Amino acid sequence: QVQLVESGGGLVQPGDSLRLSCAASGRSFGTYAMGWFRQAPGKEREFVAFITWNGGRTAYEDSVKGRFTISRDNAKNTLYLDMNSLKPEDTAAYYCAARPNYGLPVTGAGAYDHWGQGTQVTVSS
Numbered sequence: 001q002v003q004l005v006e007s008g009g010g011l012v013q014p015g016d017s018l019r020l021s022c023a024a025s026g027r028s029f030g031t032y033a034m035g036w037f038r039q040a041p042g043k044e045r046e047f048v049a050f051i052t053w054n055g056g057r058t059a060y061e062d063s064v065k066g067r068f069t070i071s072r073d074n075a076k077n078t079l080y081l082d083m084n085s086l087k088p089e090d091t092a093a094y095y096c097a098a099r100p101n102y103g104l105p106v107t108g109a110g111a112y113d114h115w116g117q118g119t120q121v122t123v124s125s
Contacts, residue, residue, distance in 0.1 A: 002026040002114050004096050009119030016086050016123070022079035022096030022116055030054075030074035033101045036081045037109055038092035038121075045095070047107040049081060059105030063089070086123045093118040 008020040020036070036048040049070035050059040058070050069082040079096050097112035106112070 002029055002032060002098050004098060004114055004116035006094065006096055006116040006119040009094060009121045011122045011124065012086055013125050014087055014123055017082070017084045018086065018121060020081040020083065020094055020096075020119060020121070022081075024077045024079070024098070029077040029098075031101055032098040032114075033106060034070075034072060034079045035097045035099070035106065035112060036070060036079075037095045037097060038090075039095070039118075040092040043092075045109050047109070048094070050105045050107065051079070052103060053101040057103065057105070059107070061107075083121070086121075088123050088125075091121060091123050093120050 003025045005023045012018055031053055033052050035050045037045050038048050039045040047061050051070045051072055055072050067085045071080045095118045096116045098114040099112045
């Protein structure tokens with residue numbers, strides 16, 4: 001079992017950057033593959049980024065490629081999402097999620113067993 005808590009969201013202007021963090025507690029964070037998802041009002045939760053247990057493989061949703069970077073520090077039990085060149089369409093609640101490690105990217109929300117409570121990112125001028 002792992003518990004997840006996101007932080008780092010806020011109100012920023014277009015073009016700004018933010019770093020989201022996801023602190024994990026409980027057992028064996030380093031054995032989980034992790035993902036970031038987001039959900040805007042009135043829309044379904046969508047995949048943003050994925051990382052394997054050791055950071056050896058990552059994957060991104062097309063609209064964030066080249067702007068967002070997922071990373072993890074297993075010694076600190078923390079997952080990160082660095083977001084650059086933010087756009088208004090990036091506005092959403094962002095969630096981190098954990099699942100048993102799998103070597104290939106997993107983009108479906110239903111495949112993840114553990115979720116944080118979310119952190120709001122608002123991009124507006």
